[in-house]
Amino acid sequence: MKDILWKSVLGEIELTVSRASFITWFKNTELLTNKDGLLVVGVPTVFVKNQLERKFNDLIIDTLKKNGVEPTKVDYKIHTKGKSTLHKRSSEETVMVVAPQQTDTKPKSSSSVRHSYRQGLNEKYTFDNFIVGSGNELAYAACQAIASAPGTRYNPLFLYGGVGIGKTHLIQAVGNAILSNDPKAHVVYISSEQFVQEFLDAIRYKKNTDFAGFYRSADVLIVDDMQFIAGKEKTQEEFFHTFNALHQANKQIIISSDKPPKDIPTLEERLRSRFNWGMSIDMQIPDFETRCAIVQTKSTTHGITLEPSVVEYLATHVQTNIRELEGALNQLLAFCEMRGLQPELQIAKSLLGSSKVRPKHINAKQIVERTAKHYHVSMEDIMGPKRDKDIVVPRQIAMYILRSELHLSFPKIARELGRKDHTTAIHSVEKIAKESTLDADLRTAISEIKDRLYA
Ligand code: ADP
Numbered sequence: 001m002k003d004i005l006w007k008s009v010l011g012e013i014e015l016t017v018s019r020a021s022f023i024t025w026f027k028n029t030e031l032l033t034n035k036d037g038l039l040v041v042g043v044p045t046v047f048v049k050n051q052l053e054r055k056f057n058d059l060i061i062d063t064l065k066k067n068g069v070e071p072t073k074v075d076y077k078i079h080t081k082g083k084s085t086l087h088k089r090s091s092e093e094t095v096m097v098v099a100p101q102q103t104d105t106k107p108k109s110s111s112s113v114r115h116s117y118r119q120g121l122n123e124k125y126t127f128d129n130f131i132v133g134s135g136n137e138l139a140y141a142a143c144q145a146i147a148s149a150p151g152t153r154y155n156p157l158f159l160y161g162g163v164g165i166g167k168t169h170l171i172q173a174v175g176n177a178i179l180s181n182d183p184k185a186h187v188v189y190i191s192s193e194q195f196v197q198e199f200l201d202a203i204r205y206k207k208n209t210d211f212a213g214f215y216r217s218a219d220v221l222i223v224d225d226m227q228f229i230a231g232k233e234k235t236q237e238e239f240f241h242t243f244n245a246l247h248q249a250n251k252q253i254i255i256s257s258d259k260p261p262k263d264i265p266t267l268e269e270r271l272r273s274r275f276n277w278g279m280s281i282d283m284q285i286p287d288f289e290t291r292c293a294i295v296q297t298k299s300t301t302h303g304i305t306l307e308p309s310v311v312e313y314l315a316t317h318v319q320t321n322i323r324e325l326e327g328a329l330n331q332l333l334a335f336c337e338m339r340g341l342q343p344e345l346q347i348a349k350s351l352l353g354s355s356k357v358r359p360k361h362i363n364a365k366q367i368v369e370r371t372a373k374h375y376h377v378s379m380e381d382i383m384g385p386k387r388d389k390d391i392v393v394p395r396q397i398a399m400y401i402l403r404s405e406l407h408l409s410f411p412k413i414a415r416e417l418g419r420k421d422h423t424t425a426i427h428s429v430e431k432i433a434k435e436s437t438l439d440a441d442l443r444t445a446i447s448e449i450k451d452r453l454y455a
């Protein structure tokens with residue numbers, strides 16, 4: 001449950017922060033404990049700890065709230081991984097900040113794929129767990145061709161397309177495949193944002209030559225999100241020289257971007273023409289069937305088999321972005337897991353439908369009014385001090401709907417019902433959440449209230 005909750009939180013954060021920030025600060029974190037509102041997040045290093053505390057604490061708390069957890073405090077604890085089975089693989093990942101002087105590192109023992117030299121690659125991205133369909137099949141084929149004979153064809157490979165459609169997954173899969181064929185290969189994966197940052201640091205600390213040497217010694221250089229190099233003249237120049245050196249030596253270069261070279265503003269002409277030397281492939285969002293297959297596969301990895309209707313609902317509901325599709329799936333699974341429910345269509349609809357598809361905006365007052373009306377209770381009573389059962393229950397239901405539909409904080413929910421103490425709200429929401437899993441009448445009542453609200 002912790003794992004799935006944290007996965008859902010990370011999924012949302014991934015949509016909010018840049019790729020580089022996500023990888024650097026969030027990727028290797030895990031939720032260690034979640035008890036009475038005190039959450040402890042395990043982090044790999046003190047740098048990550050500081051950064052999360054200073055810069056991202058609010059974002060983390062907000063995102064937890066959106067996922068139904070009301071933390072009183074979040075602590076960050078340095079945690080050496082390896083004990084947790086779920087995240088075992090990522091412990092092997094090299095920290096993204098490159099030390100240019102770094103040379104071969106010995107493979108660590110527990111990794112499933114042994115890499116003597118890994119840089120920025122995440123083993124979770126493989127060809128095996130990439131679902132091929134219309135929209136990505138050409139890119140997939142080119143990547144496989146490269147993996148089997150790097151540097152010989154499609155050099156450079158330039159993949160472009162919108163966010164969350166699998167570019168990073170594919171280009172990382174190439175790197176991982178090359179490394180598992182040849183553990184000594186120098187595969188370097190970096191986002192262009194990081195490339196820029198490191199280049200600037202190298203100049204500042206007068207380590208230009210280390211920097212250049214490091215990248216020019218790569219057998220395979222994978223640069224993700226090339227668009228971020230736009231306008232960075234000095235870095236482009238450096239990259240141009242790196243590109244030439246590698247290309248001349250028949251080393252493989254793979255680039256991704258959100259747009260084709262011709263549409264990246266202020267991309268130096270000579271780089272643009274280099275990028276056109278090889279192969280450019282436009283990646284599109286996979287079609288409906290492929291999206292269904294993705295949902296099915298991902299839910300199976302969580303050990304859950306979804307009803308076809310749920311799979312189809314998700315694939316229809318999210319049409320633009322596989323990352324969001326995964327996010328929606330994780331949200332559904334986390335919601336059901338926390339409440340001990342089977343992920344069924346009705347739940348998927350109420351959970352995902354409320355936030356995205358439901359056209360109408362409703363406010364807190366309407367929810368309270370609608371609920372009171374449904375149970376023939378006056379506004380005065382529902383907002384007032386009376387403790388009779390036939391008033392208390394509608395009051396609790398109103399709180400529950402405020403939470404599930406508007407994602408209000410507990411103090412806010414309490415206030416909407418004229419209460420000072422927010423623990424009543426927590427208690428009520430939990431109680432209704434629990435009872436609604438057992439009581440079909442209650443579920444029907446809630447969905448009737450909601451239907452009327454959105455009608
Ligand atoms: P991009 O780099 O294009 O923004 P990503 O490669 O980060 O997108 O993909 C977003 C998420 O969707 C990742 O978790 C990735 O594993 C998943 N994903 C995308 N396409 C597929 C696919 N065809 N099969 C399985 N997972 C996919």
Ligand code: MG
Pocket residue numbers: 019164167168169224225
């Ligand atoms: Mg990407």
